[in-house]
Amino acid sequence: MPPPPVAWTPVALAADLQPGAAAGVVVDGAEVAIWRDTAGTPHAWEDRCPHRGMKLSFGFVRGERLACLYHGWEYDGGGQCRYIPAHPDLDVPASICVNRYSAADAAGLLWVASGTGSGDLPDPGDPLSPLRSLFIDAPLGEVLNRLAADGLPGLGPVVESAEDGPLLNFDQAGHRFVVGRHPTGPSGTALHILLKGEVSAEARAAMIPATAELRRLAEAGR
Template identity: 45%
Template sequence: MADWMPIALGRDVPPGVTRAVIVEGREVMIWRGEDGVAHVWEDRCPHRGMRLSLGFVRGNALNCLYHGWQYGSGANCLRIPAHPDLTVPPTIRANAYAAAEAGGMVWMSSTGADAPPQLPELAPVLSLAVEAAPERVLAELGGSTARALVTLPLAGSTLHIGWHRVHATKTMLHAVGADIDIAAATAHLRALRQNLEQGAAA
C-alpha cells in the first residue's frame, strides 16, 4: 500500500490532547500542541518506556507522565526535571514518524520519503473499528489495500474513507466528506461493520 496512511480524524485530536493508536501492531500516539500541529510518535518514552499517550501537553511540548521528561515538537528532549540544570544531550529523542493532515484526517508515514497526500478540507463523519481484515473490508467497499483512501457515492454526495490496519483481523475506518449526510453515512458504515463482523463470526 501507499507509504502514507490515515490514522485518525483531525477533530478527534484537539490542541492539548494525546491519543493512542495501534497501527499495524505498532503502538503509536498522536498529540497536538497549542500551535495546532499534529505529531505522530512511537508511544514510548525513551527513558523508561512509559506510554507517552498517558502524558500531558503544555504549550507546544509533551511531558511524560512517569518522570516528567519534556519533549519539544521536534521530538528532542528539552528538560529532565530531576536534573534541572542539565543541558540535555541531543541524542535523547522520542521516536517520531512523519505526520501530516489532509482531508480532515491525520496521516503518518514510516519513512516520509514521498510527499504527503494533497486533499481538500473535508468534514469529519466518524472513525469506526471493524473486527475484520482490511482485505475483506476493502473488498466490501470496492477499494484496494494498494490505496489508503476509498471513495463511495452516497445519497448524491461522496464519502471518502481512509483506513489503517490495526492488526491482521481488525481495521479502522476514518470517514469524511463534503456536503455529506452525516446520519446516513454513519448508518451506512455501521451496517457495513455489522455485516462484516457477523460474516466473520458465521
C-alpha cells in the same frame, strides 16, 4: 494481490485530535503516539518514552512539548528531551530523543508515515465533511470489499466505487464518501470516513446507525 504499500497512513479524522491532545494509533504494526501542540501542529512519535518505556500517548501536552505521564520528562517538537523534573537544573543530553514519524494534515485526515514520508498527500480540492472513525475487528481487505460493493448498509445501492491510493471513494445515497483505510493489525481495521461537500450535521448524524451496522456485519463475516 494485496494493494501496494503506501507511504502515508491515515490514522484519524483531523478534527478528532484537538490541539493539546495525545492519542495512540497503530501504523504498519507499530504503536505510534500522535499529538498536537497547543498551536495545532501534529506530531507522530514512537509510543515509548526513552526513560522507562511508558506509552507517550498516555502523556500530556504542555505548550510545544509532550510530557510523559510517568516522570514528567518533556520532549520538544523535534523529539528532543528538554526537561527532567527530578533534575531541574540538568542540561539534558542530546542522546535522549524519541524516534519520530512524519505527521501531516490533509483532506480532513491526519496522516502518519515512517521516516520523512514519500509521495504526495491527497488534495481533494472540494471541502469535506467529517463523519466518523469506525474501528472494526475484521481484516482490512474484507472490510474494503464489503464497503466497495455495498457501501453503508441500508443507504441504497453503491453507484460507483474506486480506490485512490490510501483512500476508497464511493457514491451512495446522493453522497460521495471518502474513506481513509487504516489497518490496525492483521484482523483489525479503522475506517476514517468523510463526505465530499458540505453535508448537514443532521444528515451525517442520521448515518451513524448505518456505520454501526457495517461494523456488526463485517465482524459477523456476513
